[in-house]
Amino acid sequence: MKIHEYQAKELLKGYGIPIQGGVIIEDSAEAEAAIDQVNKELGAEQYVIKAQVHAGGRGKGGGVKFASDRAGALEQIQAILGMTLVTHQTGPEGRLVKKVMVGEALDIKQEFYAAITLDRSKDMDVFMVSSEGGMEIEEVAKTAPEKIVKEAIRPGFGLRPFQARNLALALGLEGPAAKQAIGMFQKLYQLYRDLDCSIVEINPLIVTEQGDLVALDAKIVFDENALYLHSDIAEMRDLNEEDPAEVEAAKYHLNYIKLDGTVGCMVNGAGLAMATMDIIKQRGGSPANFLDVGGGANVETVKNGFRIILADENVKAVLINIFGGIVRCDRIANGIIEAVKVLDLNVPVVVRLAGTNADVAKELLANSGVSIISADSFEDAALKVVEAAKG
Amino acid sequence: MAILVNKDSKIIVQGITGSEGSFHASQCLEYGDNIVGGVTPGKGGQTALEGAVPVFNSCQEARDKVGANVSLIFVPPAFAADAIMEAAAAGIELIVCITEGIPVAQMVEVKAFVATTGSRFIGPNCPGILTPDEAKVGIMPGFIARKGSVGVISKSGTLTYEAVDQLCKQGLGQSTCIGIGGDPIIGTTMTDLLEMFEADPETEAIVMIGEIGGSMEIEAAQYARDHVSKPVIGFIAGQTAPPGRRMGHAGAIVSGADESAAAKKRIMAECGITVVESPADIGRTVKAILK
Numbered sequence: 001m002k003i004h005e006y007q008a009k010e011l012l013k014g015y016g017i018p019i020q021g022g023v024i025i026e027d028s029a030e031a032e033a034a035i036d037q038v039n040k041e042l043g044a045e046q047y048v049i050k051a052q053v054h055a056g057g058r059g060k061g062g063g064v065k066f067a068s069d070r071a072g073a074l075e076q077i078q079a080i081l082g083m084t085l086v087t088h089q090t091g092p093e094g095r096l097v098k099k100v101m102v103g104e105a106l107d108i109k110q111e112f113y114a115a116i117t118l119d120r121s122k123d124m125d126v127f128m129v130s131s132e133g134g135m136e137i138e139e140v141a142k143t144a145p146e147k148i149v150k151e152a153i154r155p156g157f158g159l160r161p162f163q164a165r166n167l168a169l170a171l172g173l174e175g176p177a178a179k180q181a182i183g184m185f186q187k188l189y190q191l192y193r194d195l196d197c198s199i200v201e202i203n204p205l206i207v208t209e210q211g212d213l214v215a216l217d218a219k220i221v222f223d224e225n226a227l228y229l230h231s232d233i234a235e236m237r238d239l240n241e242e243d244p245a246e247v248e249a250a251k252y253h254l255n256y257i258k259l260d261g262t263v264g265c266m267v268n269g270a271g272l273a274m275a276t277m278d279i280i281k282q283r284g285g286s287p288a289n290f291l292d293v294g295g296g297a298n299v300e301t302v303k304n305g306f307r308i309i310l311a312d313e314n315v316k317a318v319l320i321n322i323f324g325g326i327v328r329c330d331r332i333a334n335g336i337i338e339a340v341k342v343l344d345l346n347v348p349v350v351v352r353l354a355g356t357n358a359d360v361a362k363e364l365l366a367n368s369g370v371s372i373i374s375a376d377s378f379e380d381a382a383l384k385v386v387e388a389a390k391g
Numbered sequence: 392m393a394i395l396v397n398k399d400s401k402i403i404v405q406g407i408t409g410s411e412g413s414f415h416a417s418q419c420l421e422y423g424d425n426i427v428g429g430v431t432p433g434k435g436g437q438t439a440l441e442g443a444v445p446v447f448n449s450c451q452e453a454r455d456k457v458g459a460n461v462s463l464i465f466v467p468p469a470f471a472a473d474a475i476m477e478a479a480a481a482g483i484e485l486i487v488c489i490t491e492g493i494p495v496a497q498m499v500e501v502k503a504f505v506a507t508t509g510s511r512f513i514g515p516n517c518p519g520i521l522t523p524d525e526a527k528v529g530i531m532p533g534f535i536a537r538k539g540s541v542g543v544i545s546k547s548g549t550l551t552y553e554a555v556d557q558l559c560k561q562g563l564g565q566s567t568c569i570g571i572g573g574d575p576i577i578g579t580t581m582t583d584l585l586e587m588f589e590a591d592p593e594t595e596a597i598v599m600i601g602e603i604g605g606s607m608e609i610e611a612a613q614y615a616r617d618h619v620s621k622p623v624i625g626f627i628a629g630q631t632a633p634p635g636r637r638m639g640h641a642g643a644i645v646s647g648a649d650e651s652a653a654a655k656k657r658i659m660a661e662c663g664i665t666v667v668e669s670p671a672d673i674g675r676t677v678k679a680i681l682k
Contacts (some may be wrong), residue, residue, distance in 0.1 A: 198495065270640045325532035
């Protein structure tokens with residue numbers, strides 16, 4: 001689960017990590033008051049206006065602007081609040097900016113990168129720093145991997161002080177700034193562990209002209225499996241930042257991800273669902289979505305799955321691909337029959353059922369009188385649905 | 392032979408009195424498994440599966456009293472990490488955890504903990520293991536598989552069933568099928584299983600089904616290039632998955648260039664693995680190679 005920059009900074013602040021301060025507004029009528037507050041409380045004369053959306057690349061997309069005075073800040077707030085921000089992570093449709101942060105502008109002497117995440121190949125967390133602050137870390141990893149310094153965190157031992165020192169040294173920090181960094185890195189790992197994060201990233205982490213280490217930006221992603229342990233974190237979820245169809249699907253325990261193709265897919269199991277999307281593409285079609293109805297698929301899940309798939313206007317045909325293991329295909333067939341009867345179905349539906357009770361299920365479908373196209377194999381299903389989607 | 396489990400495996404089910412646990416334990420019993428008991432703390436002394444097996448309070452008790460050497464875990468995610476560690480500490484040789492949704496930080500600890508014991512751990516968030524006609528330790532539908540010489544390793548459940556079904560339609564049976572799970576941290580990797588299948592005289596070819604996310608397939612491919620003489624046939628799901636999105640499995644997310652399906656397939660092919668482009672061609676491809 002992602003949260004906004006301002007929420008991540010609040011969490012950092014709670015751990016005693018210095019952050020670039022600011023005020024969040026959702027309405028440009030609050031702009032003057034926000035600027036006043038940043039001016040008074042933080043002593044800022046110059047400002048940074050930052051769009052709050054769950055996507056990277058905000059600066060490049062025009063969602064982060066510097067203002068050298070109050071009038072400039074007002075102007076930038078008007079420009080950014082309500083804009084549709086397009087970055088490499090939002091897709092071409094962009095994201096509506098509903099919140100902006102009015103932040104204090106700081107004098108930057110140096111910019112670094114610091115992050116903690118899981119190193120899957122080592123089965124342990126890794127703390128990474130780089131002297132190339134402000135750049136995307138994937139880019140640094142490609143062009144100058146030697147500039148990323150890592151410390152593996154042994155399970156049960158945490159980030160040891162010597163490791164924090166190594167990281168500070170790697171950034172070339174000395175004196176008070178090094179001392180600040182060592183303390184900050186340990187607090188950062190504490191936060192990562194305490195809150196079951198999957199990513200904590202500060203980019204850039206800056207040294208100000210005054211010599212202070214400050215988190216200028218912050219990104220935190222949480223492990224969804226652990227949210228049950230952190231109800232306060234779960235409340236930080238901003239559903240405005242998520243696709244409404246995906247939010248709706250989650251209510252029914254359906255795992256749905258919207259894509260931009262024309263073939264709707266309903267599949268049991270994540271691996272088979274991905275493979276189904278892949279084969280549709282290979283046979284000349286394009287998948288409209290990923291949808292895993294899960295191991296406990298029944299009449300209700302099939303009905304809800306249909307509703308969500310069909311709400312996407314791009315969908316020209318639907319493929320249902322179920323391999324019944326524990327799930328019985330006859331139950332799925334009944335779900336399909338019921339859903340087709342209840343919902344106003346105006347696109348062709350191709351159904352492929354295999355595994356437990358598949359024969360019974362095929363008979364049920366054949367005798368139901370509902371209009372579906374039956375497929376015998378995975379391949380057959382893909383060919384038929386791609387053809388059907390062409391109209 | 393086969394690998395990991397066979398008809399001599401003495402299996403206990405942790406969480407046998409829960410609805411998932413009791414349902415699947417009875418399915419395993421029906422398949423012919425040698426289920427010697429269950430473990431539910433606080434319910435020791437009772438019986439489960441309609442009186443068929445005893446329930447113990449702890450894994451240690453099950454190990455001591457009935458000599459259990461395999462444990463199948465169905466306990467809810469909040470308690471699963473502890474259950475795995477308990478089984479490992481009790482000296483259970485093989486632990487298979489089906490539970491989905493265990494926090495990653497807990498799995499980091501579990502993995503380190505199990506490494507201090509002699510146990511082998513499969514999962515979590517997986518369909519388990521099936522050695523056709525011998526033992527089913529998990530939730531795979533037994534009837535789709537038949538005994539034979541193809542080893543199957545997969546991150547996915549239903550895609551494994553699909554592959555097994557395709558193999559059977561080609562007249563090819565399986566030595567053992569293992570669902571290793573789709574989480575970021577799992578107990579047994581593809582590389583571990585390649586090593587076991589290579590050593591298993593019953594296995595003639597290995598099907599390896601991976602997906603986007605992480606680097607396990609690449610490490611396994613490099614291992615296969617250097618250490619596996621048997622043919623390996625590979626497929627990677629998620630060619631069409633958008634980067635940065637989690638595709639159902641907690642670990643199925645492309646967060647680096649080498650984690651995409653295209654990159655994995657390219658490296659696997661470079662390492663000498665026969666990469667299947669279409670998921671519908673897995674069975675046919677194995678058949679062609681074994682001819």
